[in-house]
Amino acid sequence: MMDRIKDLRYQIMLALYMPILLYAFSTFDLSEESYAVQSVDPVVTGQQTVVLGQPFQAKAFLSVGREQGQQLSASGDLQAVGDTAFQMQTNELLSEGEDEKTVSYDGTFRFQQVDGEVSRIPVSGQFRVRRPEIVATSENAQSLYRRCLNRLRIRVPGLENRTLRLEYGGQSTEGQTIALSPGGKQSTVDVYLADSTQSDDVYLGQKQFSVISPPRPDINVRNAGRDIQNGDNLPKRRASLNFSFKPDEEFRSRFPQDARYRASRATVFLRQGLAASEKLGTFDLSSDGRLVLTRQLRNAEPGDQITVRLEGVVRINHAGAAIPLSLNEASRTYGFIVS
Template sequence: MAGGRETPRQKMIGMMYLVLTAMLALNVSSAILLKFQFIDDSLTTVNTKTNKDNSGVLSGIKATVDESGNRPQDVRVVENAEAVRNQTNQMVAYIRGLREALVKEAGGQDPETGGYKNPENNERVNMLMIGGPGKGGKAYELEKKLNSYAAFLRQYNPNAPAKLALSGEEDVRVQKNKTQRKKDFAEINFEETPIVAALATLAQMESEVLKYEAETLSQLAQKVGADIIKFENIFAMASAESKTVAAGTKYKAEMFLAASSDAVTPTMTVDGRPISVKNGKGQIEFTATAGNYDAEGNAKKTWKGQVRFRQANGRDTTFTVTQEYVVAKPVMQIQSASINSLYFNCGNELNIQVPALGATYDPSFSASGATVVKGAKKGFLTIIPTSRQVKLNVSSGGNPIGSQDFTVKLVPRPRVVALANGRPVDVVKGMPSPGPRTLTVQAIPDESFKNQLPKDARYRVTQYTVYLVRGARPVGQVQGTGPNVSLGNLAAQARPGDRIAIDVREIRRMNYRDQTEVVPSDNSSITFQLN
């Protein structure tokens, strides 16, 4: 018969009851019987004080309602509180009537010692409270009254227990005791119990009744004036049409008082989604999404909020707020050596930033006609085109930002040159006979392409043939597979008037991934005269 949050006084009563229960299990001596009487006296004293305090709470409710002008809602609170007091008085009176019957069975109190004349007579307790084998004693009537009282309180105090009188199966204190859990309420509390212990048990039951009455009266007291919202926190606020204005234009705003109440715990939603509430203020935060932008790049939108709270009288109140806002189309800044074109099958590096998003910028990229590799830094990416047109899509935090179309260029062919002694061969003037002993053949990339994509502009001539030509026919040849090729055999045969012809068969390009690919041949060649 206990639970909920208890005051120190209530905790003391509970401790006394535990001591009482433990002492009932002992062989009762006269000293122990005297201790029971001490516990009973203490509980009775506390109950008298609690009863008086509860009467004071009722008087306080009446006085507050009278000062507030006896509003109908508050008058109903007084009527409910009076009903609780009346029911409690009847319950207490019934319990005290049982006490008087037990005292009479004990032979009354000895005027000299102050103790009961027959405190240990448990048979009289059994007959009065349990009623012998037929179980028609007063404890069964007490059980019904206690549980009816609990049901009565719950209509005003949901925290009140469903039952105040528990059987062994219902009482958590004895559920694990195989013997005690089989007993009913009367047997647990009064079977084989000395009269003085039974008196202490009844005092404890009375304390439980008074405790839950105190809780119920306290909750009723809080409902006085509950439909009047009292604002403890008042503060000034301002709402501007826009926080950003251009020079020469007007700044417009409204300034007003706002307030919140510690007694009101509102719930708030925005577009149906719940939001957190701090100090009575809803914290609105959401990611603005793209819309139907006008010619100036703005999209007008609205959000709808609801503030709902329940007053102490149980009535729900809801306020609705509709607020307009403007979503500005974010501007993408794309940094690249060539903003409008990309090179086919090359690692074109881009840096895409959206300054309007600031620190919230969290980009992701996708493309049609290309493969995208996200870079190590925010906004950096490498795009490898696989078709002649590429569409790059940019999002931030899952929200679309915009897209950009690119044309795709083919990689320009490199220029093949021949070097002798580290210097380019002059194909117009030629060289003195018998010509160079070693020749270097190189593929020189297009200057613009090299400047834009240096990692993709690495070439190597991998297959070529060097001919010694006399008249209209070759008289010797050497195969080359690398930059340098030895012409010793050809130089030994060379005569003035002969020509050196270089027929390039294969060039390879190394891309940004250090992978090589063959550059399609255009049957290019280099020819110079031996003078």
């Protein structure tokens, strides 16, 4: 009796669970072509854009089941780093005249199937390489002062920790800081990557600067310890003038070695009464800018007019060179009344 009950119980359970078992086996693939790979679509993640000289790097993923090994290989300039990473040097990817380009790359994943066969799956991608932005900071924003000691700092975002070589005015310097004193209307600094593994330094680009003249100074005139202006009286018995230059304050604070001025001589005219002006001569100024006219005015009468025009006005720069200042005649000419 008990055996019949057990047999009946078995038949009932078989009737209940057999459809479920049949459905499970119908969806389970055990053919010889089955792979031990959970996903055969490789995934590559990496930089979309790199600057010239900055290595391109990417990660490649392929999910493999049952701890089966996978190997990553690369072709061309691409290098495989371990089994999950790609790297490519970009130093020579841009030719002269190219600012940017799209670079394609290819590699291969190798993995083992359950039957021992080795399968290969290609993996590919692309990235953009461009010339880097060159950033310069100076004492005078984006312009340089002519024949002055301009100090520049050159930076290349993306290559902050790399060694640069800077070429300018026939000179070459490694580093990020240079000092140059341009004489033309424009100045150019060529920037190279100096720590490249290549035999030649990698040309990154150039930075151009406009070159401008420094701001003109003001000229002050004093007589016997007092400031005098055009049209003021000049005592005949104390006919001495002291000329001094007041540099632009901002320019002087930033370029103290380039903000020194002097005038070497002055041409003097005397007009007596209604007569035409007579040239008394051109006279040298002392080293402190002093002009003494007591002898020249001994025959002058009160009310006569004296005109003084400065000549040889120069700026002394950091190298000690005397650079002529382009001043119009009116800005360096003064008129006084003899008293």
